[in-house]
Structure formats: C-alpha cells, structure tokens
Amino acid sequence: MLFLIKWFLGFLLGGDGGGKQLPPCPPGIPMIGNLVGMLMNRPTTKWIVRVMNDMKTDIACFRFGRVHVIAITSDEIAREVVKEKDSVFADRPDSYSAEYISCGYKGVVFDEYGERQMKMKKVMTSELMSTKALDLLRDVRNLESDNLLAYVLNLYEKGGLVNVRDIVCTHTHSVKMRLLFGRKHFKETTKDGSLGPMEKEHFDAIFKALDCFFSFYIADYYSLFRGWNVQGEEVVLREAVDIIAKYNKMIIDEKIGLWRKNCDANKNVPKDWLDILFTLKDDKGKPLLTPEEITHLSIDLDVVGIDNAVNVIEWTLAEMLNQREILEQAVEEIDRVVGKDRLVQESDVPKLNYVKACIRETLRLHPTNPFLVPHMARQDTTLAGYFVPKGSHILVSRPGIGRNPKTWDEPLIYKPERHLTGDEVMLTEPDMRLVSFGTGRRGCVGTKLGTYMIVTLLGRLLQGFDWTLPPKTGKVELVESKENLFMAKPLLACVEPRLDPNIGSGNNNFNSAVGEHMFDKVLTPSDVGKLNRLVIPKQHAENYFPLEDNQTGTVLDFEDRTGKM
Structure with a gap:
C-alpha cells in the first residue's frame, strides 16, 4: 500500500517540466x-511521426507515464543532439528490449556511456573495423559476392524470377557468418x-529481435x-534472442575449445572476427576479453546493421525498375568505371558516385529503421529552446528527417541527382539531412564496412544482370509495410545475364563466380578413404584453402564456392 501511495504521489509531483516550457505536447490524459x-x-x-505532422512541429514531447519522450524530425535539432550536446545525450534509456538483446546492457550499442562501453567500442573500432582489419577479410567478402552471382544465375536458369529480398538476405547473412x-x-x-x-x-530471429526493439513496451x-x-x-x-544466443554460443564454445587445445599452434593469421577477439591481450599478456564479453560482442555484430543492406537494395531496385532511366544511368556508370x-x-x-547517389536517395526516402537507437538526457538541458528534463528519451526520426519538406525539395520523389553536389558522393551525412549511419559518441562503428558491402552488392547485381519486371507487371507497388519500413510485398524481378561468363582472369570474375564447381557431390567422411589424390586448382588453393599447421601435422579445412565440403 505504501508503494502505491508513493507511486501515485510521484505522478502528481513529477509529471511535467516543473513550470518550464516543454516541447509541444499532443493532448494526453x-x-x-x-x-x-x-x-x-x-x-x-x-x-x-503522424501526430507530429498533424501538429506541424519538428519537435514534440510525448509523455508515457512519468517519462518524457522527445521526438525530432528536423536535421537542425538532430545536429544539436548528436554534435553540439553529444555528451549530454550520450546515455541510453532503460528498455526491456535493449536489456534483453544486450544480455543486460553488456554490449557496445546499448550499454550506458562509460568505461566498459568505451572499452568494447574501442575493440570494435580498432580491431574489427579498422582499415587493416577490413583488408584482412576482404577475400571473405569477395567470396560471398561471387557466390551471390552464382546463386542468382542459378535462379535465372530455373526460370529467371528472383525474390530480391530473399537473395539479399541470403547474401547478407552469409557475409556476416563468414566474417564473424x-x-x-x-x-x-x-x-x-x-x-x-x-x-x-x-x-x-535477428529480424524479429530488431522489430521488437523498435516497439514501445508499457513495461518500459x-x-x-x-x-x-x-x-x-x-x-x-x-524467443528470438534466445535463438540468436543459442547458435552464437554453439560456435563460440567450439572456437574456445579449439583455441585452448592448440594455443601454441595458433600463430597463423586470424580467419574471422572471433579469431581476432580471442587473440587480443592486455598489457599483462592476459586475454583482453572474457568469453562472456566476446559473446555479447558477437550478438551486437550479428544484429546491428544486417537489415540495412536488405532494405536498401530492395527499395533501390524497386525505384529503378519504376524509373528505368535511373537504372540505365547506374549501369552506364558501372560499365564506364569498371568495364565488362x-x-x-x-x-x-x-x-561509383551515381550508384552511391541512388543508395543515398534510398536511405533518405526509405530508411531501414524508424529512429536512431534512442538517446537519454543525462541532465536537465534544452533542445531548440525548449526545456528537456533529465532522463528524457530522445528519438531522432529517420523518415521524419529524410522526408522533411523544409530540408528537401519534392521530398516524396525519388531523385538521386540531388546528391551529386561534390567531387565524391559519400553515404554518410555529417549535417544530418538524412540519417544513413549513426553518428556522434554513440555512432555506428561499421560505417566503412556497411558502405563497402551495400555499394559492391548493388554494383555487382546491376553489372551482372539485366533487371526487368515480370510479365504483365506495369509498375512496382511502392508501399511500406504496416509493421515496419520494408516494402509491403517482397520485390520480384526477372533477370538475364549481361556479361560474358568467360571474361577476365583471376579469382574475381563472372566465370569463377558461376561456373567452377570443384566437386559434383558433397564429400562425406566415408569418401575420405577413396581419395588417393585430391587435385585443387592453384588459384583456389592459394586463396580459399590456406593450410593450418599444428604440432601433429597439416589440417585441411576448406569449402568450395558453393559451400560443398
């Protein structure tokens, strides 16, 4: 009873801005x-966002219980949050979804701003996302880009109809699996x-967890x-997070066992992010990260950003199929810069500036997520001249900023040329006129990797195939899902190869991507005794089958381009 009385009095005494002017508030109870x-x-x-449009305001205060939730649809106010007052808004609010996804706020994305979060972010920035680290695993990304072309060609041979969302999901998940x-x-x-x-x-499970993260829970x-x-x-x-953790833990436990067993032999170059994390040492020569911390980082790496490529590629191809002159201009640039x-x-x-301009325009008009990961005010402060109480949750709206008519001419029209304003087009946007990647102290550390993956993926799909709408389809229906910002219906398109399968030389050519199956069947343990000699093409052996030496001999561990062992 005393708890209920205290709770009730708290509402009466602490539910407003203490007489100071809060941002415009919609009517409430x-x-x-x-x-x-x-x-x-x-x-x-x-x-x-609908309420804010009706109120004709770029900043609004929604009160959910005693919590003030400040939503923003203006680039100018967004800059105030992530740049001018970055330190004030560096914390994350308590959230049931964030707590569960991050195993109790123990990852990089959702942890409160402090020593532990900065340590984990430094590891990601310097060890996993640095130029050196990205160069180390470039062949891994190229391999899966090659596999994507093979996968799409296989669909062409079966009839030519491609579910764009499906192929990009397959590619993105495969890249993340290889890297991690x-x-x-x-x-x-x-x-x-x-x-x-x-x-x-x-x-x-990853996509379910992401959808749940942007839900609003009464328990928050x-x-x-x-x-x-x-x-x-x-x-x-x-259930979704438990599935992710189950599979991640299965491989992490396996890796830990291998590293402990062969700790003296593991002096070769790391083959993935887990290898890198396991090799990190502190200034005393002890492991820098505990197995628990590695598990938390793996979930962050697994979940964050995986939906971005899927959404961007699908919406971009949909807009291009409705405006073929845009598609043709992008292909012309690829042919001119890269050749055939x-x-x-x-x-x-x-x-590839025009290709990047198309991607930027998609990020503006069709962002993947409704908001940046929420920020929280660490102290009483102001935004756009309005009072913002300590503990307020700050939501920067991606579609609200990208479609704001005060910032963009004809904001609902897809026009890539609006981004061709300098020598080089970048997917990042320092002025926050569109929100591509998170910025500021709590910004995205994978911006460079995300740029490489999305631009290369779109570039290869446009270079490798002619894209058309299925017969009797006049236009793509550009309608958002009611639940999120993805297309309401998966994009279906017809493809036809546009490159000679025998072009080029070396590993990264169309022929190697789609034509070289090393084995006719999946090898099983029973086959091993029948193999007196295994001949592997030199380029495959050097690039994709590195030999790992240990104390007992040489370990062969390899896959061909189609995943056959």
Whole structure:
C-alpha cells in the first residue's frame, strides 16, 4: 500500500517540466499522458511521426507515464543532439528490449556511456573495423559476392524470377557468418548455397529481435509490468534472442575449445572476427576479453546493421525498375568505371558516385529503421529552446528527417541527382539531412564496412544482370509495410545475364563466380578413404584453402564456392 501511495504521489509531483516550457505536447490524459495513444496505435513509431505532422512541429514531447519522450524530425535539432550536446545525450534509456538483446546492457550499442562501453567500442573500432582489419577479410567478402552471382544465375536458369529480398538476405547473412564465425553454415551445408534450416531460423530471429526493439513496451514506463507480457511482444523478443544466443554460443564454445587445445599452434593469421577477439591481450599478456564479453560482442555484430543492406537494395531496385532511366544511368556508370572484363570491387566504390547517389536517395526516402537507437538526457538541458528534463528519451526520426519538406525539395520523389553536389558522393551525412549511419559518441562503428558491402552488392547485381519486371507487371507497388519500413510485398524481378561468363582472369570474375564447381557431390567422411589424390586448382588453393599447421601435422579445412565440403 505504501508503494502505491508513493507511486501515485510521484505522478502528481513529477509529471511535467516543473513550470518550464516543454516541447509541444499532443493532448494526453492526466497522470498517464499519451500512454493510451501509444497502446492503441501500433506501430507506435509511425503514429508518433503522424501526430507530429498533424501538429506541424519538428519537435514534440510525448509523455508515457512519468517519462518524457522527445521526438525530432528536423536535421537542425538532430545536429544539436548528436554534435553540439553529444555528451549530454550520450546515455541510453532503460528498455526491456535493449536489456534483453544486450544480455543486460553488456554490449557496445546499448550499454550506458562509460568505461566498459568505451572499452568494447574501442575493440570494435580498432580491431574489427579498422582499415587493416577490413583488408584482412576482404577475400571473405569477395567470396560471398561471387557466390551471390552464382546463386542468382542459378535462379535465372530455373526460370529467371528472383525474390530480391530473399537473395539479399541470403547474401547478407552469409557475409556476416563468414566474417564473424569463419563459416557460412552452422552445421550442414546446402547444395545450392542457400540458407539451411539453422541459418533461416537464426536470420529470422535477428529480424524479429530488431522489430521488437523498435516497439514501445508499457513495461518500459511502468516497471511493475516487467515480465507480464502485457502486449504479447515480450515473449516474441525473448524467443528470438534466445535463438540468436543459442547458435552464437554453439560456435563460440567450439572456437574456445579449439583455441585452448592448440594455443601454441595458433600463430597463423586470424580467419574471422572471433579469431581476432580471442587473440587480443592486455598489457599483462592476459586475454583482453572474457568469453562472456566476446559473446555479447558477437550478438551486437550479428544484429546491428544486417537489415540495412536488405532494405536498401530492395527499395533501390524497386525505384529503378519504376524509373528505368535511373537504372540505365547506374549501369552506364558501372560499365564506364569498371568495364565488362572484371567484376565490381570494393576499390571501385569511391568512383561509383551515381550508384552511391541512388543508395543515398534510398536511405533518405526509405530508411531501414524508424529512429536512431534512442538517446537519454543525462541532465536537465534544452533542445531548440525548449526545456528537456533529465532522463528524457530522445528519438531522432529517420523518415521524419529524410522526408522533411523544409530540408528537401519534392521530398516524396525519388531523385538521386540531388546528391551529386561534390567531387565524391559519400553515404554518410555529417549535417544530418538524412540519417544513413549513426553518428556522434554513440555512432555506428561499421560505417566503412556497411558502405563497402551495400555499394559492391548493388554494383555487382546491376553489372551482372539485366533487371526487368515480370510479365504483365506495369509498375512496382511502392508501399511500406504496416509493421515496419520494408516494402509491403517482397520485390520480384526477372533477370538475364549481361556479361560474358568467360571474361577476365583471376579469382574475381563472372566465370569463377558461376561456373567452377570443384566437386559434383558433397564429400562425406566415408569418401575420405577413396581419395588417393585430391587435385585443387592453384588459384583456389592459394586463396580459399590456406593450410593450418599444428604440432601433429597439416589440417585441411576448406569449402568450395558453393559451400560443398
């Protein structure tokens, strides 16, 4: 009873800005504020932007219980948050979804700003996302880009109809698996290089967790509801994160066992991010990270950004298919910069300005997520001249900023040329006129990797194939899903190869990507005794089958381009 009285008095005494002028607030109910609107209008992220448009304001204060949630749709105010007052808004708010995804705020993305978070971020920045680290694993990314072309060509041979979302999901998950774990599949490989049952379950769980993260939970504003599953989404989130953790832990435990067993022999170059993390030492020569910290980092690396490439490529191709002159101009640039005797490489990215302009325009008009990861005010402060109480949650709206008519001419029209204003087009946007990657103290550390992956992926798809709409399809229906910012229906398109399969030389050419299957069947343990001699083409042996020496001899551990062992 005393708890309820104290809780009730807290609402009466602490529910407003203490007489200071808060940002414009939509009408609410005494004590609970806009909580009913939050619960009745799902997804809440879209409702918030609609309310702000109706109010004709670029900043608004929504009160959910005692918590002030400040939403922003202006680039100018966003700069104030992530640049001018970056230190004031460096913390993350308590959130059921963030707590569960990060195993109790123990990763880089959701941890409170402090020594532990800075340590983990430094590891990611200097050891995993540095130029040296990205160069080390470039062949891994190229391998999966090659595999993507083979996968699409296989679909062409089966009829030519491609589910764009499906192929990009397959590619993105495969790249993340290779980078993080050094393998494409958890256990069993697939004959055509697609995701197997385990990979599909893992990938679906990541997307469910991301959708749940941007939901608004009543438990975030009334802690007494924690664990009640009032909205039904808490169980979905828990199940999704448990699936991700189960698969990650399976490989991490396996890696730990191998490293402990062969600690003296593991002097070769690391093959993946886990290898790098295991080799890090502090100034006393002891492991820098505990197995628990490595697990937390692996979930951050697994979850964050994986949806960006899927959304960007699908929306970009959809807009191009509706405006073929844009598609043709992008292909013309690729042919001019790269030519037709080799495939697009990461080194070509700086020169593919029109392709990047198309991607920037997609990030502006069709952002992947509704908001940046929320910030929280560490002290009383102001934004745009309005009072912002300590503890307020700050939401920077990606679509709100990207579609703001005060910033952009004809904001709902897809026009890549609006970004061709300098010598080199960058996907980042320092002035926050569009939100491509997070910025500031809590900004995205994977900006360079994300740029390489998205531009190279789109470049190879446009270079390798002619894209057309299916017969009897006039235009792509450019409609957002009701639940998130993805297309309501997966994009289906017809493809036809546009390059000679025998072009070029070396490893990264169209022929090697789609034509060289090293084995006709998946090798099994029973086959080993039948192999008196195994002949591997020199270029494959040197680049994709590095030999690992240990005290007992040479270990052969390899996959061909289609994942066959």
